[in-house]
Structures are given as structure tokens and as C-alpha cells.
Amino acid sequence: MDSKNIQKNAMHKSAEFTFTPPPEAPVFEPTPEEFADPLAYIAKIRPVAELTGICKIKPPSRWQPPFSLDVDKLKFVPRIQKVNELEAITRLKLLFLEKILKFWELQGSPLKIPMIENKTLDLYCLKFWVDEEGGFENCNSPKKWRKIANAMGYSQNASTMNFLRNNYEKILLPYEIFEQSKADILKTVKKTEPKSEIKSEIKTESKEESDGQITMISIDSISKVEFEEKPHTSIKKAKTGSDLKLDLDAVKNNMDVEQLRRNRELRRLACYGPGPKMPGLNDEEFDITKSRKRPRYDLDPLAIYTCAICQKDNRDDLLLICNGCSDTYHTFCLKPPLNAIPDGEWRCPCCIAEEVHKPAEAFGFAQAEREYTLQQFGEMADKFKSDYFGMSGHQVLTSVAEKEFWRIISSVEEDVTVEYGADLHSMDHGSGFPTKSSLNLYPGDQEYVDSGWNLNNLPVLEGSVLRFINADISGMTVPWMYVGMCFSAFCWHNEDHWSYSINYLHWGEAKTWYG
């Protein structure tokens, strides 16, 4: 399946969750004789196992290595996993949603994602299928909207089709128009370079002002940002003290936006109520005379403000000041135009473009705030599982937990977070296998200290290339240890240098592997 088809498949699946477990990997049961030489045995099963990329080797029943770890001493800080951030399509959806939410919020119209058939409308999926039909302007027949409703798994009645069409027009189309016209607007606006005299004048003024301000950021540095990084300001008159205060607010607001960006859980995702006002795209013709409200941000009466797009200073009742950069814009010069003065704070297209296109935060896991012993982690994990499923954890069928995992992972709304003690260095913690430096070995343990299947020994057996590396490389020549719980996961990956990976489950509940 090529990547386009994989995506199409995922877009279909998002409407109604189904899960078909992949076929079982081959299971090998070596005889004690075969088991005696690990590398020879691996070479033997290789032609079969390579076809599936993963296999299970069941040691002979008498091979039972002791769990050799100082349970009282082992302490570790797990990583925190928000389960649905692990899956690529769900992550794409979350990032797309974050952009759309930011786009509307920055314009003073925070978005409420509408509900359909008891679920929030999947905007990413809607955009995907409208694009498949050639874009919104091509979706001009009920037939196309029926097809889209069908692809998204909704019923194909007139009200659903209208719902999809209206919300596309209301929420996604303005964003699309903005994206398309952004380059032109940025070009137009950037034409107006600031005059150097104004620059120095502002700086002097800023210094006077800075003494009176209590803030972490000096006025000087704000002016610098304002005039060196955003040279497109169009206000003719030098700024007044009140304008500078406005800039301070702007810096503060930028910080809020920054916080929003960092908030990977999208706490502001509001999932009820109607969407934002339709900005200039409703059926009525756009009419500027209908807008009677004054802009919320009163302009300095002594200053002359010009629109950054048309460069005119007329209709100042419809000029908006950007809360980010203080540039001014006519409501009707914006693309798409605004048919009303926004109630909340408003950002200009340049500021929105900058915010919306900030690169996404690098993916990674936060560390938990607390340290666990194995016992404490086990208690936490058991409680989580029994609370989650409403029954004792060991009664939950593996197939049920597996299906639930894939359901959570494909949902943008699920907020399930678990902890995972992953990549624990066995040099610090031990590997669970006995080694010659283990304390309190029982007489029968020596066999396991020396066993080739002991993961401390396997990488450096005769015949292994890793034997020639004269260093302890965690995860390569020295095993890592993992302490998992229900729904904790490690993403599919290539091993370092495309080497094989081998894992031994010491104890606990079943763990599911995919190849």
C-alpha cells in the first residue's frame, strides 16, 4: 500500500473505530540441544523469521532464569506517555487542529469545535475528503457532499451534508483563503520600510518610558523587536506612551500564545457550541456599512494610521490595531474580510502567519515528577488498570486491552496518559538476569549467569560482531530494562545500525509486540 492509500484508509477508519489484529508471528520451540547455542539457533530460524520481521522463541520449559534484581534498591523515574500522541495520523490531526485553533483564537474568535453524531467534527478528515474532491469550490453538488459524508462514516442525509458544508465554509475556508493570500499580504505589507529617524526617535522615547515600567523585558528590547524584526509598521506618527503599553501587552500575549503552543494536550480544545462568526463569507453580500461597532482598541486621536494593505487612512472606524505588532488594517482589506470588529484580541495576518507556522515542538516524552520503586510502580499500574476497565486488572483479556489501546491511539479526544520506565540502564539498575557480580546467588543460578541467552552475554558471544567493540554501549552491548504498564508503548523503529533486537519478558502481564 502506498502512503496515499494508507492515509485514505486511516481517514476512513477515523469515523468508526475497528481493529483487526495482525496475524500472529511464528513461535519457535527449540529443543534443549538446539537451545544450547543461541547464535546457531538464530541462524537456523532466520529464513523463516525474516519473512515476518518478528518471532517468538519459547525456551525449553526447564530454562527458568531467576529474577535477579535488588527490588528494594531499584528506583526509577518513568517517562510520561499521552497515548494518542504516539500515532502519526492522530498526531497530524492534533497539529492541524492546533493551527486552526490558533488561527481563530488570534483573530479574537476562539473556536468551538462542532459536534456531529455525538462526536466532535474531525476537521482534518473533512479537509482531507474535500481536497480529494478537488477543494471546496469544486464541491458544488449534493452528490459530492454525500460522497464526503459517506467517506467520513456519517449518515448521508441533507442535514449532515449541510452541516459539513457549512462548517467547512465557516471554519476551514477562511483559513484556506488566509493561507493562499498570506504571501501577497506579506509582500504588500513589507513594502513599507520604517524611516530611520523614526527609529531613533522611538528609541529615545523608549528609554524615558522604561524607567516607569515594571517588567521583565525592557522597553528597549521591545522596540528592537518591533523595528528590526518587523520592519513593516505603517503608522506614520511615532508611538506614544500608551502605544508602548500596548506593546507590553503584546509581549505578554505572545507569551500566552507560547504557552498555548507548548500545551500539547490542547486543553483549550472546546468541544461544544457553535463555531465562530462567519467572517465575510455568508450568503449576504459583505457590506461594510453594516458594521457600526467601534474598534475595541481605541486609536490615538493625534496619530494618523494607515491600513497596512491599502495604505489609506480613511474609514478609521474600521481600522483594527494588531495586538501583536500594532500595525493597522481595514476590516475590509483583510482576506477574507471581517464583517464585524472582533470582540476579543485581534492579530494581523503577519502575526498570525508567524504564530501558525512556528515549527511544531519536537516530539519527546516528559519525565514523570516522581521516582518509583518496582513495588510502587506495580501498585500504581494495577490501580490504573482496574480503575480503567472497572474490574480487576488480571481479568482483562489481552485482546480487550489491545483493542482499547488502538482505539485510544486513533482518537484526538482521548486524554489517557500512562507511565513507562523505558531504557533503564542495566549498569545502574541491573538487567534482571543474574551476572557474576550479582549478590546472593543460589547454587542453580550459575547456569543462568553463563547462559548465552542471558542478554548480558548474547551480544558478546563468539560469532557476534559486537564482541569487537571495546566499550559498554547501552542498548547494544549492554541490555536495557523496561518496566511497562497497561497501554505504555514503544514506537516501531529500526534498531541502531539495523541490528536485531531481542527481549526477554521476566515477569508480569503479557506484552504485545508488532513486527
Ligand SMILES: [Zn+2]
Ligand atoms: Zn485598507
Ligand SMILES: [Zn+2]
Ligand atoms: Zn501584527
